[in-house]
Amino acid sequence: MIGYGFMGRAHSNAWRQVRSFFDVPYEPVLKVICGRNESQVSKVAEHFGWQEHSTRWEEVVERPDVDVVDVCSTGHTHAPIVLAAAGARKILFCEKPLANSLSEAEEMLAAAEKNGCLHMICHNYRRAPAVSLAHELINAGEIGTIYHYRATYLQEWLHNPDSPTRWRLDKSLAGSGALGDLFSHSTDLARYLVGEITEVVSLLNTFVHQRPILDSTEMAHVDVDDAALSLVRFQNRSIGSIEATRYATGRKNFNRFEINGSKGSVSFNLERMNELELYVDEGSNSGFRTIQATDRAHPYLSGWWPPGHIIGYEHTFTHTVLELLHAIAEERLPTPNFVDGVKNQRVLDAVEHSAASRTWEAVPS
Ligand SMILES: NC(=O)c1ccc[n+]([C@@H]2O[C@H](COP(=O)([O-])OP(=O)(O)OC[C@H]3O[C@@H](n4cnc5c(N)ncnc54)[C@H](O)[C@@H]3O)[C@@H](O)[C@H]2O)c1
Numbered sequence: 583m584i585g586y587g588f589m590g591r592a593h594s595n596a597w598r599q600v601r602s603f604f605d606v607p608y609e610p611v612l613k614v615i616c617g618r619n620e621s622q623v624s625k626v627a628e629h630f631g632w633q634e635h636s637t638r639w640e641e642v643v644e645r646p647d648v649d650v651v652d653v654c655s656t657g658h659t660h661a662p663i664v665l666a667a668a669g670a671r672k673i674l675f676c677e678k679p680l681a682n683s684l685s686e687a688e689e690m691l692a693a694a695e696k697n698g699c700l701h702m703i704c705h706n707y708r709r710a711p712a713v714s715l716a717h718e719l720i721n722a723g724e725i726g727t728i729y730h731y732r733a734t735y736l737q738e739w740l741h742n743p744d745s746p747t748r749w750r751l752d753k754s755l756a757g758s759g760a761l762g763d764l765f766s767h768s769t770d771l772a773r774y775l776v777g778e779i780t781e782v783v784s785l786l787n788t789f790v791h792q793r794p795i796l797d798s799t800e801m802a803h804v805d806v807d808d809a810a811l812s813l814v815r816f817q818n819r820s821i822g823s824i825e826a827t828r829y830a831t832g833r834k835n836f837n838r839f840e841i842n843g844s845k846g847s848v849s850f851n852l853e854r855m856n857e858l859e860l861y862v863d864e865g866s867n868s869g870f871r872t873i874q875a876t877d878r879a880h881p882y883l884s885g886w887w888p889p890g891h892i893i894g895y896e897h898t899f900t901h902t903v904l905e906l907l908h909a910i911a912e913e914r915l916p917t918p919n920f921v922d923g924v925k926n927q928r929v930l931d932a933v934e935h936s937a938a939s940r941t942w943e944a945v946p947s
Pocket residue numbers: 584585586587588589590616617618619637639654655656657659677678679704705706763
């Protein structure tokens with residue numbers, strides 16, 4: 583695994599946890615974790631039970647005793663690591679957004695296909711049980727024909743202008759700001775739950791253009807968006823809106839969507855991730871009801887605790903890794919995969935073009 587930061591810890595936990603709670607076709611072995619700083623990566627390796635650590639991903643991806651390369655590092659490293667790992671014919675598991683640009687993402691998909699690699703992108707929110715349940719209900723026609731998708735992904739962590747710069751505010755490292763970080767998740771859920779997005783009209787905004795550099799008197803220029811906002815049209819004629827920001831004071835990780843159909847609606851908010859709000863039109867006494875998605879029969883819950891003994895954010899990664907292990911055993915592509923990653927990146931690319939042109943932009947299919 584490459585990267586031991588926020589996501590590196592979530593993925594380490596998922597690889598360990600999946601074998602303890604689920605019947606897995608393969609028992610993952612935590613072979614080698616890779617970072618840039620020897621003393622830090624050695625501590626993380628010991629803490630999470632990795633057998634070895636390294637500071638050279640170029641060597642790690644070539645190792646014959648490594649089957650899966652799990653890319654949890656900063657955006658600008660995804661493409662070079664995945665391209666090298668594809669060349670070594672590894673199974674590819676990569677964090678979102680797939681790359682920092684559409685052309686990089688397309689190159690990564692082409693390399694995976696050319697080398698016959700299994701590939702998966704980590705859009706973990708699909709695997710919150712309440713979201714998987716929403717998917718099942720929509721596919722079963724419970725809410726009818728979909729009219730609206732309304733998504734907001736709201737965080738507040740950048741609203742203080744004195745907060746120092748970091749890699750996420752540097753386009754050369756992150757590709758974009760709230761767009762690739764948060765909007766990409768809402769786009770993935772839109773594609774998963776509603777269908778392909780065909781057209782967008784968007785704006786991107788940066789509120790604070792200079793930020794202090796940590797432990798320095800110098801300032802750094804911010805060249806990514808702080809907020810992204812779009813109207814979207816879907817192939818199936820439904821319409822939607824997606825808003826992502828890191829300046830929504832008071833909001834921590836308010837990843838919410840509401841979908842309205844001809845027979846009913848569903849609504850979800852990650853901050854209450856065990857619950858799905860469902861409305862089915864049953865006449866004058868009907869209204870939204872809350873389903874606590876923790877029964878054994880709900881997606882993924884057979885592996886966990888008795889009903890009502892809720893699960894959390896980290897378990898969405900465990901479920902994602904479970905899908906990858908089953909796909910490997912069944913010799914099929916997991917979902918979502920790099921094809922989804924490229925389609926997602928086409929939407930992000932169209933958003934950037936629309937924000938620049940101030941007009942509707944088509945999303946290539
Ligand atoms: N799926 C999700 O919900 C989710 C949430 C947060 C982040 N992410 C994604 O995960 C990735 C990492 O984000 P993060 O928040 O963990 O960042 P982070 O800053 O916490 O960690 C980044 C890690 O990358 C490592 N790294 C950078 N360059 C490297 C190199 N050349 N060799 C080895 N290691 C290197 C750093 O040492 C660090 O450990 C990003 O792509 C981000 O978009 C996904």
